[in-house]
Amino acid sequence: MRLPSGGTGITREKELSFAFDGKPHRGFEGDTVASALLAAGVRTVGRSFKYHRPRGIWGHGVEEPNAIFDVKLAGFHEPNARGTTTPLADGLVVRSINARPDASRDRFGFLDRFAKFIPAGFYYKTFMWPSWERFEPRIRAMAGLGEIDREWAPKAFSSHVHDTCDVLVVGAGNSGLRAALAAARDGRSVTVVDEGFAPGGQLLYRSRTADGEHAEEWLASTLAELSRLGVTIMSRSTAYGIYDHNLVCVAELKKATNPPISHRIRPKQIVLATGAIERPLVFPNNDRPGIMSAASALFYLRRHGVRVGERIVIASNNDSTAEVAEAFRVVGANVTEVSSVANVRGKNRVEAVIDENGRSIPADALLVSGGYSPTVHLFCQAKGKLAWSDERAAFVPKDEVQGVKVIGSANGDFRWRVQASWPTKPTKERAWIDFQNDVTSKDVALAARENFRSVEHLKRYTTLGMATDQGKTSNVNGLAALAAFTGRSIAETGTTTFRPPYTPVSMMAFTGYRHGQLFNPVRRLALETEHRAAGAIFGEYGGWLRPAAYDRDIQSEALRAREGVGIFDASPLGKVEVIGPDAGLLLDFNGYGKVSTLKPGRIRYGLTLNENGSVYDDGVIARLDETRFLVSCSSSHVTGVHLRLEDIRQDLFDPTRLSIHNATSRWATLTVTGPKSRSLLDSLSLGLDLGNEAFPHMSWRMATFEGGPVRLARVSFSGDLSFEVSVPQSKAASLFCALREAGARFNATMLGLEALMILRAEKGYIVIGKDTDGLTLPHDLGIVGPRDKRTDEFVGRRSLFTEWAQEKKRRQFTGLSITDGGGPLATGAHAIERVTGKSRSIGFVTSSYFSPTIGKPIALGLIENAMERQGEIIEMQHLGAVRKARVSAACAFDPEGARLNA
Amino acid sequence: MGGGGHGLATAYYLAKNHGISNVAILEKGWIGGGNTGRNTTAVRSNYFYPESVALYEFSLQLYERLSKELNYNIMLSQRGGLNVAHSEMDMEIAARLVNAMQINGIDAELFDRRQVLKVVPLLNTGPNARYPVFGGVWQGRAGICRHDAVAWGYARAASHLGVDIIQNCEVLDFIIEGGACRGVSTSRGEIRSDRVAMAVAGHSSMLSAKAGFSLPIQSYSLQAMVSEPVKPVLDTALLSIGTGTYANQSDKGEIVFGGGLDRIPSYAQRGNPPAHDHTISGLIEMFPAFGQLKILRQWAGIVDVTPDSSPIIGPSPIPGLYLDCGWGTGGFKAIPAGGWLLAHLMATGSHHEISKPFDLDRFTTGRLIDEAAGSGIAH
Amino acid sequence: MHLICCPFCGNRDETEFRFAVEAGKRRGSVSSSPDEWAKYLYFQNNVKGDTREVWMHLTCGELFILSRNSVTHSIHGSEPVRKAAEA
Structure with a gap:
C-alpha cells in the first residue's frame, strides 16, 4: 500500500x-x-x-x-x-x-x-512417437512469453552517437560518482552512464553512504559539483556491451515510446562501478508472491512511498537488512527477522513463514537477502577473469584488464558481511533457483545425476539463467547447488560465459539509419529526372537504379532500336583509368587478353579472370595514349576492378610508375545504337568524321560538345553500329537534350536495359554473372587464344591447366533454339540427360527471350559439351515439365557482324 | 579429437556401423560446446550440385530418424525452409536451384509472392521495402532441431555402445612415428591409436600445423543472436540473401537469427558491432514488426571457411590422421552425415561414395564444389 | 569494433579496411606444380595467435602489413608493404 x-x-x-x-x-x-x-x-x-x-x-x-x-x-x-x-x-x-x-x-x-x-x-525423453511435430504446435503455443503486435511497424529510428572521453564511468552509485569526481577534479573529461531513472544507485534509498555520510546530502552536493565540472551524467542509459578495443555500447532510453539512442563510446579508461545484485535464498516455495528482495522493498518504501506489507518477515544471511528492518518498523510494520526459512504457507500470496525451528510466523510479506553478486558482466565481456571469494560469497574480478577498472561492490567491496548459505541437497518440496524459467534445486540435482556436470551443460539442460533476466538472480545459486550436488567447490564449478547484451536491448537500437532504402542505398543516375520525364520505368540492376524500359512493349522498344536508332544510358559502366609507363604491362597481367599491343585510339574487348581461372569480368579497354588506358567494366564490378588493379599495382609492380584512377562517376555516357546512329550523331555537328573509314569499329575519338570534351567510342553491345558518347556529368543533361532533339528527327527510341538485354542476347553477347557462373573458364566461352598462345604470366593462367580445367565434360556457353514451336524457355530451366531411367542435369538456361528481330524465341545457356553437341536436340526441364531445344550457335543474328562494321 | 556433433556422431557410427567400440573422444572443454551449441539449428538439403545434394540429403534423412534411433528427442521440426527471392534476377536463380533440386530428387518448390506471404505473413510488404518479396525456394522437409540434444543424444548412444568420452582433455600434439600418426599427447596424458581423426571446427588449422601441414581454411567469427521469447510469429526457417539474414523461431519462442561472417579473420568467439548492426537491421528490414523485440543474447562461433565453402572429409597428408573440417557455416546440418562418412573412412580406410568429392585433393585438381558460384545460395 | 592502424592515416575504424591475404605468400606461375599452385591459391597458415596479414585501407587505398593477434584482437603495429618487402 x-x-x-x-x-x-x-x-x-x-x-x-x-x-x-x-x-x-x-x-x-x-x-x-x-x-x-x-x-x-x-x-x-x-x-x-x-x-x-x-x-x-x-x-x-x-x-x-x-x-x-x-x-x-x-x-x-x-x-x-x-x-x-x-x-x-x-x-x-x-x-x-x-x-x-x-x-x-x-x-x-x-x-x-x-x-x-x-x-x-x-521433453528430451518423450514426445518422440509418432513424431515431435505432432506435439510441437501446442508446445510452441504454450511457450514464449509476450505477444508482438503483428501490425506494428517502426515509426521512429534510433540515433547512433559515436563519442569518446577520458574516463567513462558505468554506474552512478556511491563508487561511480566518487570515481567520476576524482577524475573530473583531475581535469579529465568524464561521462557517467547509469541504468536507473536518476543517478545515485543505492544512495537513493539507503540512508548513509559507504563512508557514513548522509546519503541524500552527499548525493546532492556531489551531483552539483560534477555538474560544475562539466561531467555528463546519462540516466536510463545501459552500458550493455564492451567490444573489441574497449568500445562500450550504451542504449539510452530518452522517451519511452521511442527506440533507444545508441551510444558507441571509446573512452581512454573504463571504470565499472556497476554495483551488485541481491540474491534470493533457496527454500521451498520461495517463489510465492509477496516474497521479494529486501533491498527492493526498501527501495519502494523510500522512492515510492510504498509499504509492501504490514506483517513482514525478513530472512537474510547478511547484515544489509538491518536498515530494512528498521525502516519498516518506523513506518509501522510488524517486523520479524530470521536467518533462514524452512517453508512458506500461502499460494497466491505469502500467508505465513515457517522458520528453521518449525515456528509459523503469520506474514504478508517475506523480504529476503541471500547475499550479493557483483555485476561483473561487462568486466567479463572485456575478457576479465573471475575468482571465487568464500568470504564475500561471490565471484569477484581477478586480474585487471587493460583499460578497465572495477570498483565498489562490483569489485566485491561490500559494505556488509555475508554468512553464505547455499543449498546442500534438494528439498522435498520444490525450491526455486531460476524463477522465470522455473528451475528448482531438484532440476539441478537431476541434471547432476544425468552427468550434466559442466555449468554450461547445466544451463543448457535445465535452461537455468537463459530467461529474459539472463540469470541475474539465479546463476550463483544455481552453480552453488550444482557444486554441492556434485561434491565440488564453487570455484571448481565455475561460471557460464557472460554474453552481451547485459540486459535485453531493443532491436531498434541497432538499426540506426539502416532501414528502407537506406538499408543498402541504390546508386542513382545523374539523368534520373530526365529519364522519368521520358517515361522510364526504373529497376535495380547491380545496385544501380536504371531505366528498365520506356515502353510497356519491350519487344517494340528493342525492334525500333534494331531498325532505326535507340538512346541508352550507359553511365554506370565502370571507367577506370590506368596511367603510367607500365600501364600496358599491368593490364597484360590483369587481363586474359593482351592489352599492351593495342594502338592509341583503338579499343579491345577482353576478359579478366580470377586466380582460380574463372571469368571475373568482361569489358573493353581503350588506349588513350602511350601511357594511359581506360578500362571499362560491369557496373557491379567497378569497386572490385579498382581494388584488384590497386592490389596488382602495389604488390607486383613498381607503384611509382603507375596510377589507378576510378573515373566512373566523372563521366556520363549515353549510347546511341542502331543503323541510324551515325546520322543522328552527325546532326549534332561535333566536328568529327564519323565515317567507317575515319572512325572504324573498336576505336575512339575526342571531340567538343558545348565547349567541353566529349569522348566517342565505337563499341557495341547490341550488335549494331553504336557510339558511346561520354561527357563530364555536368554536361549530361545538355547531351541528353541534344540527343533527344536530334533523335526526334530520326524517330529515335529511348532504350531501357530490358530491351538492350534482348538485343545483346540475339547476338550471343554474355552478361557476366548471368550467362557465366563462378565455375566458367574462358575456354568454356570458346575463347582459347590467350590460354594457348600467351607466353607471359597473367591472373588465373595457371588455373586454366588444372585437371578440372582440362576435363572433357565441361559446361560450355551456347545458344539454344526452340524446336517445339512453344514460347521462350524458362530462365533457370535445366537441360537433362537420362541415364538408366534417372535424370541428370547437364546444364541450364541463363538467358531467354522472345526475339523481335528474328521473330522467335532465343536462349543462351551453359550446357555440358555444348561445342560437341551443336545441332543436338536436348530435353529441358522446368518445374517438372519437359520441353525440347536444339543446341545452336549463341549468335542468332548477323553472325558475320556486317551491321557492326557498317 | 573434438566432442562436438561431428566427433560424437563419428564415434557412434564407428561403434554402431562398424562394431568398433574401442573409441575415445577427446574434448578440450565440454561436449557440444563449440559450433554444435552455437548455430541457428537449421537443417536442410537445398543444394545445387549433385555432390552437395548427396551429402546434405543423406544427412537430412539420418536426422529424420535420429530421435527414435538414439531414443533422445532432438525435436526435429520439419516446418519448411524458405530462401526468399527479392527480384526477377533472384527468381531466375531460384528457378535454377529448384530445377536442380527436383532433378536430384529433392523436394523443392518455386514459390511466388503469394505463396511466400502465406507461409511468412509478417514479411515486409511495405512500399519502402528495400528488398521486396518476389517469391522463393521452398523445401518442405527443411526445418530446425534442438542443437544440444543432437550432441547429447549421440553422446549417450555412443557411451552405451562402449565409447569413452573424455571431457576437459586438450590435445597438445601428435605422436608421429615413421611419418604416420600413432596417437596424440593430451593435457591428461598420451593416447595411442593408429587411427586419429580431427573434427575440431575452429581449431583445424591450429591442429594441422602441429601435425606439420596446412589446410585451405581461413577462420572467421560468425555471430548469432536470439531475441526475447514471444508467442509463435514465424513458422519457417527463413533465409534472405538480399538482407543477408536468416532466422527461425525456436520452440521456446526466441527469434534465432544470424547473418554473414565478421569481416576480420578471428579466433575470438565473440561478435563485433558492425556485423550485428547489419544483421539486426536486415532482420528488421525483413520483419518490421520484430522492431518490438529486444535482443537477449549474442554470441559467436569460429567457422573454418574453405575456398569453395564445402567441407573437407578425407585422409590428411599424414597416414593415420583423418580430416573432417572446413564446414564453414554449414556444419550443424551435416552432423549425422559427417559422422557416418568419417566413421566409414576410419573403419575401412577408404572413402564412402558420398564423401569422395570432398577430399582434400580437390584443391589440387581444381574440382571445387562451390555452391555460391553455381546458385548464389550460401551454406 | 576494431581500431586498426593504417601506417599512413593512423587509427581508423575497422569498417574502412579490407583484409586481403596473410603475409608472406609468393605468387606461383604457370610453371608451378599442381601442389605448389594449390598451396598458393588456397592454403593458409590461418594462425591462431600473432599474425601478419596484408590489409588495405580503403579510404587511402594503400596496402600494408598488419601485425595483430587473431585471438585477443590486439593490434601490434603496421607497416607499408613496400617497406616490409625491402626489409
Whole structure:
C-alpha cells in the first residue's frame, strides 16, 4: 500500500491512470509499473514459464525475473517489458504474460500439480512417437512469453552517437560518482552512464553512504559539483556491451515510446562501478508472491512511498537488512527477522513463514537477502577473469584488464558481511533457483545425476539463467547447488560465459539509419529526372537504379532500336583509368587478353579472370595514349576492378610508375545504337568524321560538345553500329537534350536495359554473372587464344591447366533454339540427360527471350559439351515439365557482324 | 579429437556401423560446446550440385530418424525452409536451384509472392521495402532441431555402445612415428591409436600445423543472436540473401537469427558491432514488426571457411590422421552425415561414395564444389 | 569494433579496411606444380595467435602489413608493404 507521504521518486501532484489485466489503477508520475502495482496491492503479476505458478514482484531493476508484461501506449507496444524499469505513463495498458484470462485466474494453473512429470529436460525423453511435430504446435503455443503486435511497424529510428572521453564511468552509485569526481577534479573529461531513472544507485534509498555520510546530502552536493565540472551524467542509459578495443555500447532510453539512442563510446579508461545484485535464498516455495528482495522493498518504501506489507518477515544471511528492518518498523510494520526459512504457507500470496525451528510466523510479506553478486558482466565481456571469494560469497574480478577498472561492490567491496548459505541437497518440496524459467534445486540435482556436470551443460539442460533476466538472480545459486550436488567447490564449478547484451536491448537500437532504402542505398543516375520525364520505368540492376524500359512493349522498344536508332544510358559502366609507363604491362597481367599491343585510339574487348581461372569480368579497354588506358567494366564490378588493379599495382609492380584512377562517376555516357546512329550523331555537328573509314569499329575519338570534351567510342553491345558518347556529368543533361532533339528527327527510341538485354542476347553477347557462373573458364566461352598462345604470366593462367580445367565434360556457353514451336524457355530451366531411367542435369538456361528481330524465341545457356553437341536436340526441364531445344550457335543474328562494321 | 556433433556422431557410427567400440573422444572443454551449441539449428538439403545434394540429403534423412534411433528427442521440426527471392534476377536463380533440386530428387518448390506471404505473413510488404518479396525456394522437409540434444543424444548412444568420452582433455600434439600418426599427447596424458581423426571446427588449422601441414581454411567469427521469447510469429526457417539474414523461431519462442561472417579473420568467439548492426537491421528490414523485440543474447562461433565453402572429409597428408573440417557455416546440418562418412573412412580406410568429392585433393585438381558460384545460395 | 592502424592515416575504424591475404605468400606461375599452385591459391597458415596479414585501407587505398593477434584482437603495429618487402 501507498503511505500517505514519502517517496523521493514520485510526484504526488501528477496522478496517472493505467490498466493492469483490464482493471483500472492509479499511480503517480515517477512510478514504475512495478511500484504502481505494489502500491495498488496487486500481488500476482504474472505466471511462471512452465508451471504457471503465480508470481509477484521480486526486485526493482534489471534483475527482475517475474514482473514481465506486454505494455501498450498509443502506437507503442513492447512485449516482455520489465515492470521494474518501465515508467508508468498515463493511459498505459499493462497485460500479464503467459496467463489466460489473466494472472490471477490463469487456466493453466493446474500444470503445477503435474510438476513431477515435467522436470527439467523432460521433453528430451518423450514426445518422440509418432513424431515431435505432432506435439510441437501446442508446445510452441504454450511457450514464449509476450505477444508482438503483428501490425506494428517502426515509426521512429534510433540515433547512433559515436563519442569518446577520458574516463567513462558505468554506474552512478556511491563508487561511480566518487570515481567520476576524482577524475573530473583531475581535469579529465568524464561521462557517467547509469541504468536507473536518476543517478545515485543505492544512495537513493539507503540512508548513509559507504563512508557514513548522509546519503541524500552527499548525493546532492556531489551531483552539483560534477555538474560544475562539466561531467555528463546519462540516466536510463545501459552500458550493455564492451567490444573489441574497449568500445562500450550504451542504449539510452530518452522517451519511452521511442527506440533507444545508441551510444558507441571509446573512452581512454573504463571504470565499472556497476554495483551488485541481491540474491534470493533457496527454500521451498520461495517463489510465492509477496516474497521479494529486501533491498527492493526498501527501495519502494523510500522512492515510492510504498509499504509492501504490514506483517513482514525478513530472512537474510547478511547484515544489509538491518536498515530494512528498521525502516519498516518506523513506518509501522510488524517486523520479524530470521536467518533462514524452512517453508512458506500461502499460494497466491505469502500467508505465513515457517522458520528453521518449525515456528509459523503469520506474514504478508517475506523480504529476503541471500547475499550479493557483483555485476561483473561487462568486466567479463572485456575478457576479465573471475575468482571465487568464500568470504564475500561471490565471484569477484581477478586480474585487471587493460583499460578497465572495477570498483565498489562490483569489485566485491561490500559494505556488509555475508554468512553464505547455499543449498546442500534438494528439498522435498520444490525450491526455486531460476524463477522465470522455473528451475528448482531438484532440476539441478537431476541434471547432476544425468552427468550434466559442466555449468554450461547445466544451463543448457535445465535452461537455468537463459530467461529474459539472463540469470541475474539465479546463476550463483544455481552453480552453488550444482557444486554441492556434485561434491565440488564453487570455484571448481565455475561460471557460464557472460554474453552481451547485459540486459535485453531493443532491436531498434541497432538499426540506426539502416532501414528502407537506406538499408543498402541504390546508386542513382545523374539523368534520373530526365529519364522519368521520358517515361522510364526504373529497376535495380547491380545496385544501380536504371531505366528498365520506356515502353510497356519491350519487344517494340528493342525492334525500333534494331531498325532505326535507340538512346541508352550507359553511365554506370565502370571507367577506370590506368596511367603510367607500365600501364600496358599491368593490364597484360590483369587481363586474359593482351592489352599492351593495342594502338592509341583503338579499343579491345577482353576478359579478366580470377586466380582460380574463372571469368571475373568482361569489358573493353581503350588506349588513350602511350601511357594511359581506360578500362571499362560491369557496373557491379567497378569497386572490385579498382581494388584488384590497386592490389596488382602495389604488390607486383613498381607503384611509382603507375596510377589507378576510378573515373566512373566523372563521366556520363549515353549510347546511341542502331543503323541510324551515325546520322543522328552527325546532326549534332561535333566536328568529327564519323565515317567507317575515319572512325572504324573498336576505336575512339575526342571531340567538343558545348565547349567541353566529349569522348566517342565505337563499341557495341547490341550488335549494331553504336557510339558511346561520354561527357563530364555536368554536361549530361545538355547531351541528353541534344540527343533527344536530334533523335526526334530520326524517330529515335529511348532504350531501357530490358530491351538492350534482348538485343545483346540475339547476338550471343554474355552478361557476366548471368550467362557465366563462378565455375566458367574462358575456354568454356570458346575463347582459347590467350590460354594457348600467351607466353607471359597473367591472373588465373595457371588455373586454366588444372585437371578440372582440362576435363572433357565441361559446361560450355551456347545458344539454344526452340524446336517445339512453344514460347521462350524458362530462365533457370535445366537441360537433362537420362541415364538408366534417372535424370541428370547437364546444364541450364541463363538467358531467354522472345526475339523481335528474328521473330522467335532465343536462349543462351551453359550446357555440358555444348561445342560437341551443336545441332543436338536436348530435353529441358522446368518445374517438372519437359520441353525440347536444339543446341545452336549463341549468335542468332548477323553472325558475320556486317551491321557492326557498317 | 573434438566432442562436438561431428566427433560424437563419428564415434557412434564407428561403434554402431562398424562394431568398433574401442573409441575415445577427446574434448578440450565440454561436449557440444563449440559450433554444435552455437548455430541457428537449421537443417536442410537445398543444394545445387549433385555432390552437395548427396551429402546434405543423406544427412537430412539420418536426422529424420535420429530421435527414435538414439531414443533422445532432438525435436526435429520439419516446418519448411524458405530462401526468399527479392527480384526477377533472384527468381531466375531460384528457378535454377529448384530445377536442380527436383532433378536430384529433392523436394523443392518455386514459390511466388503469394505463396511466400502465406507461409511468412509478417514479411515486409511495405512500399519502402528495400528488398521486396518476389517469391522463393521452398523445401518442405527443411526445418530446425534442438542443437544440444543432437550432441547429447549421440553422446549417450555412443557411451552405451562402449565409447569413452573424455571431457576437459586438450590435445597438445601428435605422436608421429615413421611419418604416420600413432596417437596424440593430451593435457591428461598420451593416447595411442593408429587411427586419429580431427573434427575440431575452429581449431583445424591450429591442429594441422602441429601435425606439420596446412589446410585451405581461413577462420572467421560468425555471430548469432536470439531475441526475447514471444508467442509463435514465424513458422519457417527463413533465409534472405538480399538482407543477408536468416532466422527461425525456436520452440521456446526466441527469434534465432544470424547473418554473414565478421569481416576480420578471428579466433575470438565473440561478435563485433558492425556485423550485428547489419544483421539486426536486415532482420528488421525483413520483419518490421520484430522492431518490438529486444535482443537477449549474442554470441559467436569460429567457422573454418574453405575456398569453395564445402567441407573437407578425407585422409590428411599424414597416414593415420583423418580430416573432417572446413564446414564453414554449414556444419550443424551435416552432423549425422559427417559422422557416418568419417566413421566409414576410419573403419575401412577408404572413402564412402558420398564423401569422395570432398577430399582434400580437390584443391589440387581444381574440382571445387562451390555452391555460391553455381546458385548464389550460401551454406 | 576494431581500431586498426593504417601506417599512413593512423587509427581508423575497422569498417574502412579490407583484409586481403596473410603475409608472406609468393605468387606461383604457370610453371608451378599442381601442389605448389594449390598451396598458393588456397592454403593458409590461418594462425591462431600473432599474425601478419596484408590489409588495405580503403579510404587511402594503400596496402600494408598488419601485425595483430587473431585471438585477443590486439593490434601490434603496421607497416607499408613496400617497406616490409625491402626489409
